Amino acid sequence: MGYIRGFLEFDRKENPKRDPVERIKDWGEYVMRHSDEDMKEQSARCMDCGTPFCHTGAEWDRDMVGCPVNNLIPEWNELVYDGQWKEALDRLEETNNFPEFTGRVCPAPCEGSCTLAINDDPVTIKSIENEIIERGFDNGWVTPNPPQHRTGKRVAIIGSGPAGLAAADQLNQKGHTVIVYERDDRAGGLLMYGIPNMKLEKETVERRVHLLEEEGIEFKLNTEIGEDVTYEELKRNHDAVIVCTGAQQPRDVPAENRESQGIHFAMEYLTESTKALETDPQKTPISAKGKNVIVIGGGDTGADCVATALRQECKRVVQFGKHPASPEDRDEDNPWPLFPMTYTLEYGYKESLEAYNEDPRKYEVLTQSFQTDDEGNVTSLNTLNVEKVVENGRLVTKEIPGSEQEWEADLVLIAIGFTGPEPELLEHMGLETDERGRVWTVDGTKDYTTSEPGVFAAGDLRRGQSLVVWAIREGREVAEQCDAYLEKDSSLKSSFAV
Incomplete structure (x- = not known):
């Protein structure tokens, strides 16, 4: 706990925002950053409560409680109060691949579950998270970290939204060769074209994509599976496939x-x-x-x-x-x-x-x-x-x-809203769907294995329209299952290929 009386002495203070009349004249982000003094006070409001709900990431009868990626919020709040920004970044990156995205566009279920929010305004968790990662980039702490060795296994990821990027990042760090297929002209999925610049400038998305490329991930843009590359070709050239194309069928x-x-x-x-x-x-x-x-x-x-x-x-x-x-x-x-x-x-x-x-x-x-x-x-x-x-x-x-x-x-x-994933790709790959048109997986909550051997699914096409932070969580979890699948059998490629 950074300061034992912080939540009693300091009020919640939102990030400063650009003047509404002026900002509609351009497309730049409207939220500005806090000062050092403000960050210290806001992080001091964290109570370090005995049972913090902010990082639980649980689903309760279709409602959400806390952070889906289980961010270690009380820990990095204390580090920020103490001025240990580099250490706070290390803790943040243990759970979240892309805090610069969630720190801008996440609705912050963590704040709704903050213990202080029982009878007061919650801690400004989202803005603190964003400040940590931005200081990481400002100070050169966020640098390419390619794996030290390669396993020889190849994974195709279809879709470069937050779920696909998170899965690619995790599997690349495991040493697998990852190729991301994106039908649009730039990577990022809804982060690139579904969220306006005012909330998330595209330079921020491209900054992360370039970092992933420097770490060894390959992006094949303007490439649609079923037209430019067939599913049969994917199976021949990869040891596993992860589908992360989202739920883009509009209602x-x-x-x-x-x-x-x-x-x-x-x-x-x-x-x-x-x-x-x-x-x-x-x-x-x-x-x-x-x-x-x-x-x-x-x-x-x-x-x-x-x-x-x-x-x-x-x-x-x-x-x-x-x-x-x-x-x-x-x-x-x-x-x-x-x-x-x-x-x-x-x-x-x-x-x-x-x-x-x-x-x-x-x-x-x-x-x-x-x-x-x-x-x-x-x-x-x-x-x-x-x-x-x-x-x-x-x-x-x-x-x-x-x-x-x-x-x-x-x-x-x-x-x-959206009714579910676009059906063309799923039909091309022969993937089973549920009664809502989502990709069927063995267990709708814990397993990401589809009806096709060696093919996994994660993100909105599996769970339905949801949040960026849930997509990141599913990307991390599907990567863990895919990695276990790749490592269990040294002759895997021959069994998956046709």
Whole structure:
């Protein structure tokens, strides 16, 4: 424990943030770093409690408790308070391959499970984590660390998102030769194209990818399995395969005139907007400039669409969510140490309030149909309001008669989540799926072995849409199982190859 009275004397202090009106004029990260003094005080708030829930990483009836990668949070908090940043980095890297990613984009279930959060604001765990790794890069402590020997075994990893990168890192350190296949033009998966620069600048992703390359991992970009390389070729040239392609099949809105021009899935919009930053942000194929934008879906992806539309100088942006607004405090069915389902003001909403004087969020709204012009372009959409009521002991959603409304719209972005992985690759590889379309594994919680010998699966395509930190955990765990598989039989390659 760094300072025994820290949690009594110091209040929680968030990272400073750039002015909302100014930051929507560019695409840089909006969160800034704390000073040395602030970091010392914030780390001092850690109580070093007898049973720390912050690093448990448990699932409790589909809820989360603590950090999924089991970060040794109290230990590196104390080291930060003592000014031992290098030692704090060593402890952080024992559990987390990419703290520069989680320190920026993770919703921090660790903070929701902080013991201090029972009756006070939690420790700023996420910002401390990010500061540790950034100081590691600043001071040259994060350097390539290639393995001292190679085992002669080759592993193909399909997908370079957080699960694939974590698995590649772990297996490479074991001495196996790792080749990562990515269908896009840059590695990183959703870290590269699914999360806007304002939250995670792409230089940060590329910095880590380059480090992995220097450690011996090979990335084959613009390569799609089933088209550029077949599964049979993978089996011939590798001793094992790990599939980490995520859950990218978007959930759609089954409404009249859905096929109108100007209606897009959120991930398509975010990807194209991010790619355009490499050349000219104004030349993105899907632009919100001067348009009335409707975002359907009230989650984080929808919030990213709001922030992106503001930077593209939209006329107005509105976001629909079918659920009521979250409460200011925990409900009785959401007790500590579960992740708190409470009201937060995301960065894009703050920007809209400051720049447009309007909170874009509209709650308990259901889209009914789209209207188009003679050329098939979307011009508006029709909605009605809904409410949650209890009927026969069950909570159901009911439509409110007379609440119909028409909203002007030139661009509609659908951000209501994902149904599961894209089926084409799974069919090409002959992988069995479960009732939800996810890749079937021997044990849905502890085993990553698929129906194909020598093939493993991890990340969102196995567990469903989830967090970056859960993807990293699954990448680490699947690597452990794959390593055991590779080492158990010296004649493995001949048994896997065809």
